Amino acid sequence: MSLTPDDVQRIAHLARIEISAAESAQTREQLNAILAFVEQLQAVDTTGIVPMAHAVDVVQRLREDRVTETDRRDDFMAIAPESEAGLYLVPKVIE
Amino acid sequence: MINSSLRELSAALAQKKISSVELTTLFLDRIEQHNPTLNAFITVDRERALGLARAADAKLGAGETAPPLTGIPLAHKDIFCTRGLRTTCGSKMLANFISPYDAHVVERMNDAGMVLLGKCNMDEFAMGSSNETSYFGPVKNPWDTARVPGGSSGGSAAAIAARLVPAATGTDTGGSIRQPAALCGLTGLKPTYGVVSRYGMIAFASSLDQGGPMAKSAEDCALLLNAMAGFDARDSTSLDRPAEDYTRDLDKPLDGLRIGLPKEFFGAGMSEGVRAAVEGALAEYRRLGATTVEISLPNSGLSVPAYYVIAPAEASSNLARFDGVRYGHRAAEYRDLIEMYEKTRAEGFGAEVKRRILIGTYVLSHGYYDAYYLKAQQVRRLIAADFQEAFKSCDVIMGPTAPSVAFKFGEKSADPVEMYLSDIYTIAVNLAGLPGMSIPCGFEQGLPVGLQLIAPWFAEAKMLGVAHRYQQATDWHTRMPEGWQ
Numbered sequence: 195m196s197l198t199p200d201d202v203q204r205i206a207h208l209a210r211i212e213i214s215a216a217e218s219a220q221t222r223e224q225l226n227a228i229l230a231f232v233e234q235l236q237a238v239d240t241t242g243i244v245p246m247a248h249a250v251d252v253v254q255r256l257r258e259d260r261v262t263e264t265d266r267r268d269d270f271m272a273i274a275p276e277s278e279a280g281l282y283l284v285p286k287v288i289e
Numbered sequence: 290m291i292n293s294s295l296r297e298l299s300a301a302l303a304q305k306k307i308s309s310v311e312l313t314t315l316f317l318d319r320i321e322q323h324n325p326t327l328n329a330f331i332t333v334d335r336e337r338a339l340g341l342a343r344a345a346d347a348k349l350g351a352g353e354t355a356p357p358l359t360g361i362p363l364a365h366k367d368i369f370c371t372r373g374l375r376t377t378c379g380s381k382m383l384a385n386f387i388s389p390y391d392a393h394v395v396e397r398m399n400d401a402g403m404v405l406l407g408k409c410n411m412d413e414f415a416m417g418s419s420n421e422t423s424y425f426g427p428v429k430n431p432w433d434t435a436r437v438p439g440g441s442s443g444g445s446a447a448a449i450a451a452r453l454v455p456a457a458t459g460t461d462t463g464g465s466i467r468q469p470a471a472l473c474g475l476t477g478l479k480p481t482y483g484v485v486s487r488y489g490m491i492a493f494a495s496s497l498d499q500g501g502p503m504a505k506s507a508e509d510c511a512l513l514l515n516a517m518a519g520f521d522a523r524d525s526t527s528l529d530r531p532a533e534d535y536t537r538d539l540d541k542p543l544d545g546l547r548i549g550l551p552k553e554f555f556g557a558g559m560s561e562g563v564r565a566a567v568e569g570a571l572a573e574y575r576r577l578g579a580t581t582v583e584i585s586l587p588n589s590g591l592s593v594p595a596y597y598v599i600a601p602a603e604a605s606s607n608l609a610r611f612d613g614v615r616y617g618h619r620a621a622e623y624r625d626l627i628e629m630y631e632k633t634r635a636e637g638f639g640a641e642v643k644r645r646i647l648i649g650t651y652v653l654s655h656g657y658y659d660a661y662y663l664k665a666q667q668v669r670r671l672i673a674a675d676f677q678e679a680f681k682s683c684d685v686i687m688g689p690t691a692p693s694v695a696f697k698f699g700e701k702s703a704d705p706v707e708m709y710l711s712d713i714y715t716i717a718v719n720l721a722g723l724p725g726m727s728i729p730c731g732f733e734q735g736l737p738v739g740l741q742l743i744a745p746w747f748a749e750a751k752m753l754g755v756a757h758r759y760q761q762a763t764d765w766h767t768r769m770p771e772g773w774q
Contacts, residue, residue, distance in 0.1 A: 197651075209605060209650040210612070210627070211643055212635035221647070224705055228648055231706045232594040235664050238671070245666035246673060248496045249482035249722025250746070252526060269389040275619035282614050285626045 196226045290315060291452040292769060295361060295509045298455060302349055302360045309349065309360030313342035313404050316362045320406065320453045323773055327429045329438075329448040331367050332375045333407035338362070341404040348402060358516055359402030364457040366445050367408035368415055369395050369500070370489040374405075378491045379413040379423040379441075382617045382637035392489025393521045394458060394500050401516035406454055410444030413639045414608065415465055415493045417441050418711035421702050422641040430473060431770040432736050436695040439469030439711075445503050446473035451773040456504040456513055460490060462497045463596055464690075464715025467727040470503055471690035471739020474729045476756065476766060477503040478510045481746050482722035483528035485514075486521030494603035495526075497596075497719040506766050507728065507756035511535040514749060530747075538754030543577045546755065549584035549683030554714055560693045562733025567689050570730035570740045570759065574687075577758060582683055586675040591668050592717035593709055598652050598665035599720070604642075605649025611637060644705060673721035680745050685755050689714055690727040690739035714741055724749045728756045729765040737768075 197205075202222045206213040213221055267280060276283040290298075290307070301307050317335050324330050345360035370376045370388035372395075377383045391399070398405070412422040420428040420443030430438040431451040438447040442459030446469035449457055459466040461479035470477030478501045485500040492498060502513035515536065520529045548571070555564075571581055613619035613633030620632035638646070652661035679686060692713055701708040718725040723743055730740035740759075744752035760766050 201651075202647075205647050205651045205654070207631075208654060209646050210609075210630040210634055211638065211646060212628075212631040214635075221644070224644055225647055225651070227704075227706055228597060228644070229651075231709075232598050232661070232665075235591060235594050235598070235668055236660070238588075238591060238664075238668055240664060240667035240671070243667040243670055245663050246670035246720075247666060248526070249673075249720070250526070250528070252483070252528070254525060255522070257522070266389060270615075273387060273389065273616045275613055275617075284614055285623065285629055287626050 197222055197229070291319070292767070293455070294506060295358065295455060295504065295512050298361050299357050309342040309345040309404060310339060312360065313338050313362050313406070316406060316454055323451055323453055326434065327431060327447050327451055328426050329410055329428050329444040329451070329453060330364065330407045331377055331379070331410050331425050331444070334374055337374065338404055338406045345402050345404055356401045358512060361403055361456070362406050362454055363398055363403040364406050364409050364445060364448055364454040365395060366411055366442050366457065366459050368411060368460050368491045369458060370491070371395050371405070371408065374408065376408065376491070377425065379411040379425060380637065380639070380642070381424045382611050384424065384618065386617055388489070390489060393486035393523065394517055395489065397516055397519060398458070403516070409442070409448055409457055412441035412443065413642050414491065414604070415441040415460055415462055416604070416641050416645055418464070418468060418708055419696070419701065420444065421698065422639055424639060427698060430695045431773055432474065432695065436697050436736070437472065439472035439691070439695065441465040442503060443469045446470055446475055446477070449473070449475055449503060449505065450770060452769060456502065456509055458500060458517070459503045460498060460500045461719065462493050462600060463719050464712035466501050466503060467690050467715050467725055467739065467741060468712060470727040472695040472737065474737030474765070474768060474770070475503055476506050476510050476726065476728050477501065478514065478726045478749065478753070479718065479724060480514065480518065480749055481724045483526050484518045484749070486519070486524040486527045488521050488523040492607040494600040495607060496603060497600060506760055507726070507753045508536070508539055511539060511753045533750060535750050535753055538750045539757040541754045543574065543579045543755065543758050546579040546685065547683040548574060548579050548581045549679050549686040550581055551584050551586045551589065551679070551686060551688055553586050553589045554688035558692050558713065559689050560733060563689050563691070563693060563738050566731030566733065566738035567740055571687065573759060573762060577762060584679040584683055584686065586679060586717065588668065588671040588675050589717045592672050592720055593713055595665045595668040595672065595720060596716045597648070597709060598661050599669065601645040601649035602653050602662050603649070605646045605653065608642070608646055641705070669720045672717050676721045676723060685752060686743040688741050690741040694733045694736035694738060718743055722746065724752055726752055726756055728759065729768070731765055
């Protein structure tokens, strides 16, 4: 199968990446080439094979529920593109 | 001095033949002289480095036993967060990012007393095999500046090859330590997944990413890994194991060593010069007492397509954090929140990173998850199982690291899939979580060829010994490109 121009715009929107009309055709062509390349996986019989999500089988560690971090709010806010009074500023989302 | 091993540098510093300030100044001056040509470093902080060197000299002079790497200069791949020193990950997105904390690897190397000179150039977000995707421009290969150094840890590789720094860190998600090590004539090691903490290492594909050392020899890599490896509670996949001395098997004889040669790695696809150099290395190993046995990794041909589903899927999720809100680039103009995200990410990411995010988004999207992502994870298990089977009849696997020597700029950058095939021999190792190395084993038309070593989980010390014995018997790893004196 192959992606249509609408598919590319839909994926780009899901990924929150603006794709201009000029970029769209080349992006579509390259994505289709990559998808055609990975298509060979479909020919493999994987009946009953447990998916391998990770390189080593480890279980999530748990830790004691206590404060381990120091308060470095100012350090973390200092690198934000826009902040005020200890809050991150973004365009208005609720009218 | 620029060709000295880490052990020699350590001895010279301990015996006060040279001070860390002198050694650091020597390499800083070399960076100043050659980096404009090579573009191996994105950030160099001379004052910070000299401050660290003075502290190292104080430790060395205090009479107490300083850790063995104290006072030796080091460079970090610019994927490792360094507190107070810019960390870009090769991206416009983080072009002005100053991390508020150090990566675990950075802490460990500081604790080891190593002197950080600066941050090495890399493919953007470690996505590339040629260093051509860096926002800060491509790195040149010191063996031929018309050619790529490999990637994504290409800056680290070029810096060591031109002797601008004795050692550097790299990261390897699909070959990003081993392939540039091969293309620049170096020794590089990707540890078993979970041996080196990923804390503060900017994430690309979390189930595959692993940091490791790059240097001129296996012995240097063993010393570096001693400092780098260790449990870290802040990385949820860090393995809590007893500390190891990775130098312990360096002098172990090779008698009885069984080297597995995957027939899939010796078929068509590798250049004749690479084949000749690898065959030469295998003959040397047989001379040193090892035996070779043919093995098969029947699913290894599926590793590149499986990787290009799994890695982009993980990347699309990891890179969702770059939204222009908490740190990094933010677009200048937008009408609402969605447009702010879309423009920020369109401006901040380069073409290859966008391609991988889009592929990852697609394979994880509703209706396609099972067909792509789950399927790739099933194939991943088949690939990993092949190695387990193979290690029943051999101790270490060998083959080429890369199918060709360093290629020219632009040669593969127009066709993403062609570029992806640069990692055809390295990617399976990441999917299986195994340790792997590349060591220099010859030249094709004046360009270095790498021999890849693959070992069972946690067999780094043994693998380093196998590499070291070869390097005791040959001198490929001591060769230095001309023009960087």
